[in-house]
Amino acid sequence: MYICINCGTECKELFRRYCPSVLKILKCEKCGLLADKYIEYDPVIVFVDLILIEKPAYRHLLYNSNFKSYWKISIILWLAESFRAWSLCDINETELTASKVDLIQNNGLQDYCNIYNLLLHTALAFAAFICTIIVVTELKWFIIGKKPYKYSVKDLSCALIVGGCGKLLGLLGIVWQHIASGPYYLLIQGYTVLCLLTAYSVICKSGRGESLIGLIAGFLLYGYICI
Structure with missing residues (x-):
């Protein structure tokens, strides 16, 4: 259908x-x-x-559509976000070296900026984000007592992957060496949130206000893990 x-x-x-x-x-x-x-x-x-x-x-x-390669998009998002975090680590490490900060703090940053640690950290953040939203959404359906037709956990997961593609714009800032990386990344985050709200509302047949309530727990947990 x-x-x-x-x-x-x-x-x-x-x-x-x-x-x-x-x-x-x-x-x-x-x-x-x-x-x-x-x-x-x-x-x-x-x-x-x-x-x-x-x-x-x-x-x-x-x-x-017949599009089935959502797992490929998820891998691209995972690698892109890990690479962005790694590039920020290079900047922070340079600033610490230039300011001659305590050696213990510098070693802690180097451990965190290990590429394998960043890959594991990013994968954990993405998995926690998707799982939290699924749990919150299922809890909402349990309280309401009625799910939209054609709703499934698989479709919701695919929608969250597609909605998260806005984060790929962060690669442009790395390539162009954007001088205002903070404001630029905030714009990307805002655009990604709008994409996620739209994708979530399509699957759950809800408005953007209701969708934001469904997504907010995932946003909070993702932000906590990424700090």
């Missing part, structure tokens, strides 16, 4: 193929709009709409 990318209503079929070269997209019975216009679009256009945080694009990717 598919869903309409406009209103989220379940659809039995999105199109009918009359011959190999003729394909007709069906309209949604509820909203009257094309059930999934992205079927005829180039993947680049879908990618652009995902960057623009369009809900229809997220619904198409998560429900109506």
Whole structure:
């Protein structure tokens, strides 16, 4: 079963193929709009709409497309965030050396900045973030007593992975050696939060306010681990 990318209503079929070269997209019975216009679009256009945080694009990717490589995205996010933390460690280590800080503090920083420690630390933070949101969401469904149709833990995990792709913009700051890394990273974090809210709202059929409540525990735990 598919869903309409406009209103989220379940659809039995999105199109009918009359011959190999003729394909007709069906309209949604509820909203009257094309059930999934992205079927005829180039993947680049879908990618652009995902960057623009369009809900229809997220619904198409998560429900109506054949995309299955979420594990590849999760590995890329893991490595990218670990590399960003490692690059910040180089800056901090240089500042400590320049200011002749106590040797014990410098050794502590070197232990933390070990690439293997950073990889393990980042993996733990990502896993805790996703697991916390899943637990909080399941608890919410238990209290409410009703889950949205087509909701599953697997779909929610995939949505969180896709929503977290905004963090990849942090690599640009490293490549360009951005002079205002703090404000730049805050902008990336804000954009990532908006992406996560959109992805979460698509899976859980909730508004962004309700989605923020569902995500806030994950944000807090992720921030605590990353400190």
